[in-house]
Amino acid sequence: MRTLYQFHGGIHPPTDKTQSNQKPIAQSALPAKLVIPLHQHVGNSAKAVVETGERALKGQIIGRPEGHLSSAVHAPTSGTVAAIDLQPVAHPSGIPDLCITLIPDGLDEWALRDACEDWRALSHTDLRHRLRNAGVVGLGGAVFPSDMKLYAHKHKITTLVLNGAECEPYITCDDLLMRERAAEILQGAEIMRALLYADEVLIGIEDNKPEAINAMKAAVAAGGHARMEVIAVPTIYPGGGAKQLIRVLTGIEVAAGVRSTDLGVQCFNVGTAYSAWRAIRHGEPLISRIVTVTGNVDHPQNFETLIGTPVAELVAQAGALPGTTGYIMGGPMMGVLLPSDQAGVIKSTNCIIAASDKLFPPPKPVLPCIRCTRCADVCPAELQPQELYWFARAKNLTKAEDYHLFDCIECGACSYVCPSNIPLVQYYRFAKSEIWAQQAGKKAADAARERHEFRESRMEREKREKAEKLAAKEKAALAAAKEKAAVAHSPLPNPDKTTSHSTKLPNDGSQVAGYLPKGEGTNESLRELQVDDTIQLKIQAAIDHAKAQAAAIKPKNTGQLTPQQQAEIAEIEARRARIREIAKDATEEQPSK
Amino acid sequence: MLSALLAMSVIAIALGAVLGFAAIRFRVEGNPLVDKIDAVLPQTQCGQCGYPGCRPYATAIAEGLADINQCPPGGEEGIHKLADLLGMEFKPFGGETVTKPKAVAFIDESTCIGCTLCIQACPVDAIAGAAKQLHTVIASECTGCELCIPPCPVDCISMVAIIDTTTSWKWKYPVYALTPAPIDTP
Numbered sequence: 001m002r003t004l005y006q007f008h009g010g011i012h013p014p015t016d017k018t019q020s021n022q023k024p025i026a027q028s029a030l031p032a033k034l035v036i037p038l039h040q041h042v043g044n045s046a047k048a049v050v051e052t053g054e055r056a057l058k059g060q061i062i063g064r065p066e067g068h069l070s071s072a073v074h075a076p077t078s079g080t081v082a083a084i085d086l087q088p089v090a091h092p093s094g095i096p097d098l099c100i101t102l103i104p105d106g107l108d109e110w111a112l113r114d115a116c117e118d119w120r121a122l123s124h125t126d127l128r129h130r131l132r133n134a135g136v137v138g139l140g141g142a143v144f145p146s147d148m149k150l151y152a153h154k155h156k157i158t159t160l161v162l163n164g165a166e167c168e169p170y171i172t173c174d175d176l177l178m179r180e181r182a183a184e185i186l187q188g189a190e191i192m193r194a195l196l197y198a199d200e201v202l203i204g205i206e207d208n209k210p211e212a213i214n215a216m217k218a219a220v221a222a223g224g225h226a227r228m229e230v231i232a233v234p235t236i237y238p239g240g241g242a243k244q245l246i247r248v249l250t251g252i253e254v255a256a257g258v259r260s261t262d263l264g265v266q267c268f269n270v271g272t273a274y275s276a277w278r279a280i281r282h283g284e285p286l287i288s289r290i291v292t293v294t295g296n297v298d299h300p301q302n303f304e305t306l307i308g309t310p311v312a313e314l315v316a317q318a319g320a321l322p323g324t325t326g327y328i329m330g331g332p333m334m335g336v337l338l339p340s341d342q343a344g345v346i347k348s349t350n351c352i353i354a355a356s357d358k359l360f361p362p363p364k365p366v367l368p369c370i371r372c373t374r375c376a377d378v379c380p381a382e383l384q385p386q387e388l389y390w391f392a393r394a395k396n397l398t399k400a401e402d403y404h405l406f407d408c409i410e411c412g413a414c415s416y417v418c419p420s421n422i423p424l425v426q427y428y429r430f431a432k433s434e435i436w437a438q439q440a441g442k443k444a445a446d447a448a449r450e451r452h453e454f455r456e457s458r459m460e461r462e463k464r465e466k467a468e469k470l471a472a473k474e475k476a477a478l479a480a481a482k483e484k485a486a487v488a489h490s491p492l493p494n495p496d497k498t499t500s501h502s503t504k505l506p507n508d509g510s511q512v513a514g515y516l517p518k519g520e521g522t523n524e525s526l527r528e529l530q531v532d533d534t535i536q537l538k539i540q541a542a543i544d545h546a547k548a549q550a551a552a553i554k555p556k557n558t559g560q561l562t563p564q565q566q567a568e569i570a571e572i573e574a575r576r577a578r579i580r581e582i583a584k585d586a587t588e589e590q591p592s593k
Numbered sequence: 594m595l596s597a598l599l600a601m602s603v604i605a606i607a608l609g610a611v612l613g614f615a616a617i618r619f620r621v622e623g624n625p626l627v628d629k630i631d632a633v634l635p636q637t638q639c640g641q642c643g644y645p646g647c648r649p650y651a652t653a654i655a656e657g658l659a660d661i662n663q664c665p666p667g668g669e670e671g672i673h674k675l676a677d678l679l680g681m682e683f684k685p686f687g688g689e690t691v692t693k694p695k696a697v698a699f700i701d702e703s704t705c706i707g708c709t710l711c712i713q714a715c716p717v718d719a720i721a722g723a724a725k726q727l728h729t730v731i732a733s734e735c736t737g738c739e740l741c742i743p744p745c746p747v748d749c750i751s752m753v754a755i756i757d758t759t760t761s762w763k764w765k766y767p768v769y770a771l772t773p774a775p776i777d778t779p
Contacts, residue, residue, distance in 0.1 A: 039759065093762040366769050395766075429764040437763050441635075448636040448736045451717040452646060 002231055005251040007244045009378040010236040011413045013169050013333070015208060020292050020300035021172035025180055027304050028291075029317060034076055034102040034308030035344035036062070037089045041137040042144045043069030048100060054081045057111035059285050062100050065132055071145045072135040075102055076287040076306035078109040090311070090329050090346050094339030102308065113283035124152075124195055127280060134279030135286045135347070140242075140269030141330070143348045146276060149266060150195040158264040160198040161249055162189055162273060164205040164212065165233060165240035168331030171351040173290040174270050176302045178205065178212035181274055182219035186228065188273030191280055196266055201228040202249045203270070208235040237333065238411040242267040244380050256407045271350075291345055293318040295328070295353035305345050312341035315354055328353040332360065333412040367420040375414035375424060381407045385414040389424050392431035397438070400431050408432075626655045633674045637666045638716035639738030646716060660684065666737070668692045696752040697735040698742070700728050704749035711741035711750060 039045040046063030050056055056075035063073030079102045086096035114130070116122060122130075128147040138144045140163055162185070166174040178185060189201050203220075205213050216230045233239055233248050243254045246265050254260045260267060271289065278284040287307055291314065294300035298319025305314055311327050328335040329349055337355075345352075353359075375385035383404055391400035408428050415424045561569070630651035637647070642663035644650040653659035654675070661675040662684045669685070669692070676683045686692070700711070700720075707725040719735045722728030730741075730750075742750050755761075 089759065091759045091762075092764075093757070093759055095757055095759050095762055097759050363769070423767050423769070426764065426767040430766050433763040437761075440761075444736075445634075445636040447734070448638065448717050449631070449647070451719070451734065452636065452638045455716065455718050 002229070003251075004231070004233060005248050007239075007247040007380050008382045009380045009413060010239065010244075011378050011416055012235075013237055013416060015235070016169045016294075016332075017172050017175070017208065020170070020294040020302060021175050023299070023301045025176050025290055025302045025304050026317075028306065028309060028314060030077060030104050030106065030108075031306070031309045031313040032103075033082065033310070034079070034104065034306060035087050035089075035099045035310060035342070036073060036076065036102060036308035037087075037097050037099045037344065037346055038063045038073055039097055040073065040143060040307075040346045040348065041071040041135075042142065043067070043071070045098065046070060046073045048084050048098070050075075050081050050084075050100065052081055052084055055079070055105075056081055056102060057109050059113060059283075059287060060111040061133065061285075062102075065145075069145060069148060070132075071137050071147075072133050072285065073100070074135055074285040074287050074307075075111075076308055077102070077104045078107050079104040088340035088343045090336075090338055090343040090349060092336040092339070099344065115283040116280055119191055119280045120194070122280075127191065127195060130280055131276060133285070134275075134283075136272065136275050136279050137286070137347050138269055139271035139275065139289060139347060139350070140240075141334075141348055141350065143346075146268070146272055149268070150192060152195070152197050153261045153266075155262050155264055157196040157198045157261060157266050158200070159250060159266075160189065160193050160196055160201045161242075161246055161265060161267040162201060162203040162270055163240060163242065163245055163267055164203055164209075164216070164270040165245050166209070167206060167235070167237045167240035168333050168351075169237075170294050170353055171292050171331050172294075173292045173302055173350050175209045175212050177274060177290050178209070178270055179215045182212075182215045183223055184277045185216070185270050185274045186219050186223050186225055187281065188275070188277030189228065189268075190225065191276055192266075192268060192273060198266065199227060201225070203228070203230045204233045204245045204249050205230065206235040206239060207232040237413065238380055238409065241380060241409050241411065243409070256404055286347060289345075289347060289349070291349055292351040293354075294351065295359055296321050296324045296356035297354050305349075307347060308344040310342050310344055311338060311352055314345060315341070315352060320354065321356075323356045323358065324354040325357060326355045328355050333416070334410060363423070364421045366422055369420055369422060372419060374417045374419065378413040378417050380411060380413065381409055383408060385424055388431070389422065389427055392427035395431075395434070397431055397435050401435060405431055405435070624652070624655050627651045629678060630654050630675065633667075633671065633678060634664060635666045635671060635736075637736040637738045639666060639736070639740060641665050641738075654679070662686050665692050694754050696737045696754045697732045698730045698737070698739070698750050699732075699753045700730055701749040701751070702727055702729065704747050706747055708746060710744040710746065714740045714744045716740060 038048060044065070044067040047066045048062065049064045050060075050062045056062055056079060058075060058078045060075045061072050062075050062081070065072050081100060082103045083101040084098070085101075087099035087101065088094070089097040089099065091097065116130075119127065128150055131150070132145065132147040136146045138146060138149070164174050164178050166172070189203075192198075193201055203216055205216065207213070213230060213232050220228050220230055231249060233245070238244055239248060242260065246260055246267060247253055250265060252260070252263050252265060254263060254265075275286045275289075279286065288304055289307065290302050291305045292300070292302050293315055297315060298321055301318055303314060303317065311329075315324075315327065327338045327341055328351075329338050330336060330351055332353065335351070335353065369386060369389060371386055373384075373386060375389075376383070379385055381404075385408075387403050388400055388405055388408070391397070391403065392405075405428060410425050410428060412425050415422065418424060627648070628651075631648050634647040634651060640646065642650040642659065644653055644659065650659060650664065654661060661679065661681060662672050664671050664675075665686070667674075672685070673683055675681070698720075705722075705728050707722060707727060709722065709724050709728070711728060712720045712722055716738060717734055717736055719731045720728050720741060721731055737752065739752060742752070
């Protein structure tokens with residue numbers, strides 16, 4: 001007999017499970033439409049990969065996982081995509097989210113399934129990849145992508161805990177799953193054990209489910225599973241919390257800010273193990289789950305329900321009764337009130353309770369806290385709920401964080417026992433989301449500051465570079481001018497040549513430099529001198545040729561000129577000659593200056 | 594008498610040297626208070642406070658030149674934080690200041706002529722584009738400062754309020770009706 005441990009606190013609310021666990025799992029009828037949200041899991045939303053009007057087959061990916069932490073979404077049956085738009089979803093905010101609406105065609109035609117006879121032949125990477133593409137996420141409520149939890153850890157995982165405790169009142173989906181499909185759950189656990197290299201598998205089931213315990217024990221024996229043990233744990237709420245169940249089964253207490261994997265334990269819901277097996281062995285993605293329909297209905301029962309089935313249509317199958325005031329998704333302790341009965345069932349929908357005033361009377365008036373500390377006595381996370389309440393109420397968020405607000409699992413035990421009827425969990429949820437929003441705001445502000453400062457420094461750098469460029473340009477221009485002046489001032493040894501060409505040739509330093517004697521010129525003139533004389537000769541020949549051609553040109557339209565015109569021409573010619581004379585003088589005078 | 598004077602002056606010189614050395618050795622660059630104030634400001638860099646950005650405003654507050662109630666994007670919460678930090682009394686916004694809901698700029702791409710004026714105005718480089726190319730706002734980086742709106746020659750930029758999604762949604766502060774407790778009559 002294994003030694004079991006205890007966790008702090010806990011309560012014993014009426015379990016209310018017998019209403020729904022008397023009948024076997026029924027197959028939910030095909031609804032008129034399926035509303036499948038693209039964001040059903042922790043992490044990034046899946047990206048729609050179908051178009052409106054397209055026909056999708058059962059099990060076909062309609063939302064592809066995006067990024068590292070994400071999961072795929074599939075068509076639960078064959079049909080036509082009617083819309084991809086914002087629809088009411090099963091979320092307490094009531095904010096619509098992106099959903100794919102599928103109109104079933106009734107054929108239930110499967111897409112190609114990649115079944116695998118022997119999963120042990122597959123590589124671990126391949127197995128994780130298959131799980132991701134099959135959209136397998138934690139079905140216990142956290143909807144965390146399972147492939148991300150199945151990495152061999154740097155700390156060796158010794159124990160795989162399978163959570164079949166199902167501690168919350170009313171919910172019986174895991175109970176029925178274990179009763180009817182125990183062998184397949186255990187096969188899934190084997191895959192998980194292999195991926196984690198874990199030694200033993202502990203299956204924790206609360207002792208108010210004897211049928212499930214027996215079925216699982218029989219399956220372990222029949223399947224020949226070694227080092228796998230089904231353990232009945234005492235019924236106490238919230239014994240199904242991952243940290244609490246790990247504590248009860250192994251005695252390990254997972255401290256604040258520590259993951260159970262750091263201590264060698266990984267925990268999965270039994271439903272997740274079942275879906276993992278269906279995905280690997282049969283290639284069936286997560287397109288349906290067991291949902292308990294209970295509360296104010298005629299015949300409470302568990303239904304194998306397609307993801308996306310509108311809640312109203314599902315409840316109708318259990319015989320909706322008048323007097324229903326709303327639908328709770330989850331249990332009465334931690335569940336959320338659905339904003340719309342048209343929202344589709346999602347992967348985390350374990351239970352739908354039709355609430356009525358008779359089942360859940362309106363909350364009693366809230367009275368002041370009398371500091372009785374009953375909440376602290378029952379808190380499974382060993383917090384001081386009354387202190388957290390004061391801080392959250394006063395919006396003193398830093399203080400609430402100091403008192404380990406984020407260790408709160410929102411189980412609702414404190415609210416349950418509060419004699420003043422204070423909705424404590426609502427305060428904690430408020431404080432948590434406020435802190436998250438502040439952290440997000442701070443992150444955004446830091447990013448904006450960084451970008452602004454980068455921009456400032458960039459603009460400064462650009463300004464500086466511009467100024468430097470300008471300065472360099474000016475310096476170069478100055479140097480060029482100086483050089484020019486130096487060349488022009490150097491003595492010209494062959495005045496004849498210069499004189500004869502100065503009027504026709506551009507007054508170019510290099511041209512002149514060609515005639516400079518060795519040793520007297522700049523670097524450039526020296527280089528000029530090294531150039532073969534033939535170039536100079538060629539240039540001279542070209543100049544002479546041009547001159548001859550210019551001389552050969554006869555002035556046109558000079559035949560019949562009036563004396564006045566001839567006088568004008570003569571005047572212009574005289575002026576040109578004068579200018580030439582002046583220019584010649586100037587070039588001759590230059591060297592002497 | 595003389596020895597006392599001598600002793601006192603020696604002590605004074607020695608302590609002065611220590612202080613002088615400490616002033617140089619442990620010198621703090623800039624004003625640390627400015628950093629603390631800047632950390633509280635929302636970093637929209639919008640200039641609505643009358644200063645060209647959050648840091649200049651933080652510097653002005655630290656020097657006592659600006660009031661703590663000049664930052665509309667920070668909201669009243671921001672004023673409370675500044676008041677806490679500086680040990681001052683909370684001071685509400687002046688008459689005309691209105692705090693707007695958070696928004697991001699949106700460029701109507703059919704109207705944009707690609708003039709780059711908004712890109713030059715954006716304090717956090719949140720607009721992508723080039724001359725004669727379509728511009729677009731990188732919504733995740735936009736601080737909603739509205740500085741890009743006035744320079745646009747074709748008025749193609751508008752502010753779009755950020756709507757809550759299921760991921761950004763926050764649980765509300767619990768509010769419940771106060772009902773008189775039933776009185777037990779014996």
